[in-house]
Amino acid sequence: MTLPHPNADQISLPIVLAVLGDPTRLAIVRYLASKEGVPLNCSQFLDLGSKTNLSYHLAKLREAGVTRAEVVGTSRLITLRRDDLDARFPGLLDSVIAAAEDTALPMVGGHEVEISA
Amino acid sequence: MTLPHPNADQISLPIVLAVLGDPTRLAIVRYLASKEGVPLNCSQFLDLGSKTNLSYHLAKLREAGVTRAEVVGTSRLITLRRDDLDARFPGLLDSVIAAAEDTALPMVGGHEVEISA
DNA sequence: TCCTTAGTTCAAAAGTTATTGAACAATTGG
DNA sequence: CCAATTGTTCAATAACTTTTGAACTAAGGA
Numbered sequence: 514m515t516l517p518h519p520n521a522d523q524i525s526l527p528i529v530l531a532v533l534g535d536p537t538r539l540a541i542v543r544y545l546a547s548k549e550g551v552p553l554n555c556s557q558f559l560d561l562g563s564k565t566n567l568s569y570h571l572a573k574l575r576e577a578g579v580t581r582a583e584v585v586g587t588s589r590l591i592t593l594r595r596d597d598l599d600a601r602f603p604g605l606l607d608s609v610i611a612a613a614e615d616t617a618l619p620m621v622g623g624h625e626v627e628i629s630a
Numbered sequence: 631m632t633l634p635h636p637n638a639d640q641i642s643l644p645i646v647l648a649v650l651g652d653p654t655r656l657a658i659v660r661y662l663a664s665k666e667g668v669p670l671n672c673s674q675f676l677d678l679g680s681k682t683n684l685s686y687h688l689a690k691l692r693e694a695g696v697t698r699a700e701v702v703g704t705s706r707l708i709t710l711r712r713d714d715l716d717a718r719f720p721g722l723l724d725s726v727i728a729a730a731e732d733t734a735l736p737m738v739g740g741h742e743v744e745i746s747a
Numbered sequence: 748t749c750c751t752t753a754g755t756t757c758a759a760a761a762g763t764t765a766t767t768g769a770a771c772a773a774t775t776g777g
Numbered sequence: 778c779c780a781a782t783t784g785t786t787c788a789a790t791a792a793c794t795t796t797t798g799a800a801c802t803a804a805g806g807a
Contacts, residue, residue: 526656530648535795562796568755570795601729603728683767687765688784706784
């Protein structure tokens with residue numbers, strides 16, 4: 514079983530920007546970037562929202578071509594599609610991640626979400 | 631009379647990304663970038679939408695801090711806020727503009743909008 | 748097999764954004 | 778002053794997005 518992903522040449526700039534323009538999704542990308550190389554499963558993002566809500570946001574990221582999700586057992590291992598994004602939109606991902614770094618994280622339950630390396 | 635603009639430190643990354651994630655607004659920015667240095671008034675964007683609709687999108691760009699609008703007579707002279715964007719989010723604007731360059735322009739009335747330098 | 752864990756799907760509700768047309772305001776030129 | 782030009786505002790509507798909970802599927806371990 515595999516989940517649907519656009520191929521690299523189908524990745525659309527306005528869609529990528531719109532998808533990154535949501536604070537929850539930007540935080541997900543930021544977290545993925547901080548652990549680049551390590552595939553994460555959905556439950557690692559539970560700080561950022563409920564299970565259903567994350568399922569929704571992670572699907573948006575995947576369908577936009579920002580992330581890749583590999584099905585392994587009952588888990589989805591999620592990674593950034595850095596290779597394809599860099600090829601298609603050089604420098605974009607890095608500048609977004611760098612810019613996101615000195616931006617406040619979303620507040621969940623009254624305290625700032627932690628991103629531990 | 632002056633129009634409200636955020637100051638540089640109030641410019642928010644998710645808001646900028648969301649604002650750029652609309653095809654009409656991305657086309658406006660692309661057009662501004664192609665004529666950088668030359669202030670444009672609203673009527674130069676009429677290919678991209680109706681007068682009211684452009685007023686709406688140009689206000690979004692201004693309120694997000696992406697553009698600056700100077701009131702001169704009955705015109706608004708619109709420019710990219712490159713200085714502030716570059717300071718706040720280094721490389722972001724350039725990578726977006728470069729990426730937008732090989733992206734289809736929005737269709738208006740059945741034919742692709744022209745960006746003449 | 749039964750239970751748990753991981754995540755999806757669905758439908759409803761709430762909220763937000765985009766588009767339109769008609770009416771308005773302000774400036775400029777005749 | 779009058780008319781034209783430039784652009785805004787308003788209210789309505791349409792369209793989309795986000796969030797939620799309940800129900801579901803699929804895999805893995807006891």
